[in-house]
Amino acid sequence: MMEYIIDSSFHEVRLDRFLRKKYENTPLTEIFKGIRTGKIKVNGKKSKENYRLKEGDIVKVLISGGETEEKKFIKISSKDLNTLKSGIVYEDKRVVIFNKEAGMVMHKGSGYDYGLSELFKSFYQTDEFNFVNRIDKSTSGLVIGAKSLVVTRELAEEVREGKTxxxxxxxxxxxxxxxxxxxxxxxxxxxxxxxxxxxxxxxxxxxxxxxxxxxxxxxxxxxxxxxxxxxxxxxxxxxxxxxxxxxxxxxxxxxxxxxxxxxxxxxxxxxxxxxxxxxxxxxxxxxx
Structure with a gap:
């Protein structure tokens, strides 16, 4: 059995989304079955998959399949490190705003082993880092990065509602x-x-x-x-x-x-x- 105490990173996150992140290799049907049958409980009680977790909630999980392995951060070369440091135009405890050069990719894939997102995850040593806006590889300029899941959700809502x-x-x-x-x-x-x-x-x-x-x-x-x-x-x-x-x-x-x-x-x-x-x-x- 695994037990999780919900911290601020997952406050207001749906139960099924929290479980998908923690159990990426477990079929979604198995996760839903666990919720339905009570093998997954919140604060000792059966819950719904759309229940929004609160900071301090205790989630107990008794289903087959193990937790997602902790992701390893990529090694940053001195050249990439200089690129990150020179491109940061604003930073505080919540966000970083980066001036991307044309030719840089935002995320790994399409022939690229890593992108800016993977570099910043390694730079800050957290898998919670996310960009809340993206620009094309060939476009240059400002992109907004959130240092935690809480800030990611907050900023994503601001962008979605046209408040940025x-x-x-x-x-x-x-x-x-x-x-x-x-x-x-x-x-x-x-x-x-x-x-x-x-x-x-x-x-x-x-x-x-x-x-x-x-x-x-x-x-x-x-x-x-x-x-x-x-x-x-x-x-x-x-x-x-x-x-x-x-x-x-x-x-x-x-x-x-x-x-x-x-x-x-x-x-x-x-x-x-x-x-x-x-x-x-x-x-x-x-x-x-």
Missing amino acids: DKKYYILVDGVIDKDRFTLKSYLRKEETRVVELSSYEEGAKESISYFKVLKRGKNRTILEATLETGRTHQLRVQLASLGHPIVGDGRYGRGGKNMFLFSYYCEIPKYNIKIELPLPEEYTKNLI
């Missing part, structure tokens, strides 16, 4: 005449791309972006973008469909060494955090 703000600097092909404009469309994920639709179809999600022209060149324009919705590839697809693809976008534009999409502004009112980075010099240099 993010802004981007973008360099696009072509000259845009309007000083300000809004793009509103429906985006739908397909196999390897996201497609834009003018009206709703099954599987599509409404996507709204606001733009302001900052500088114009003879052949390119620097924009500031604010998202009302945060869909996959939203800015990339909408601007490409407008006929002004982001410079360096290999999927929706003409490609290049780097993609000129930079998440420069992040505001979390709940934590009284506001970070703003300057327009990178390379944007002005490439405004031709």
Whole structure:
């Protein structure tokens, strides 16, 4: 029998989700059966799978299968360590805000043994670290990391309810005449791309972006973008469909060494955090 005393990390987490984390190798049907038959109890009583745990609850587990093995942290090279330290633009006991370079991946997978998430888990020596917003590999700029599950849940709710703000600097092909404009469309994920639709179809999600022209060149324009919705590839697809693809976008534009999409502004009112980075010099240099 295993016994767990719930700490603040799992306060308000559903019982079944807590058990799935602790018993990743045990079939979900076995976990539900254990809850239903009383082999898993909370404070000595049978419970429902959707019961939200409270700090101080005692969970007793008597089911076949062992606990998930404790994850081993990756070894951080001196180069990666320098990358982490130099990229941190804000940190307190709850969050870290990191300035990601283009080319860095957020998570392991797709041919990468590790990403920023795995590096930070090792850096802080906790498996509770999570990023609450993600940007594409080819996108650069600010990403928000939570140092505990409690903060992850809190920030995820803030993001979901639109209570955080993010802004981007973008360099696009072509000259845009309007000083300000809004793009509103429906985006739908397909196999390897996201497609834009003018009206709703099954599987599509409404996507709204606001733009302001900052500088114009003879052949390119620097924009500031604010998202009302945060869909996959939203800015990339909408601007490409407008006929002004982001410079360096290999999927929706003409490609290049780097993609000129930079998440420069992040505001979390709940934590009284506001970070703003300057327009990178390379944007002005490439405004031709």
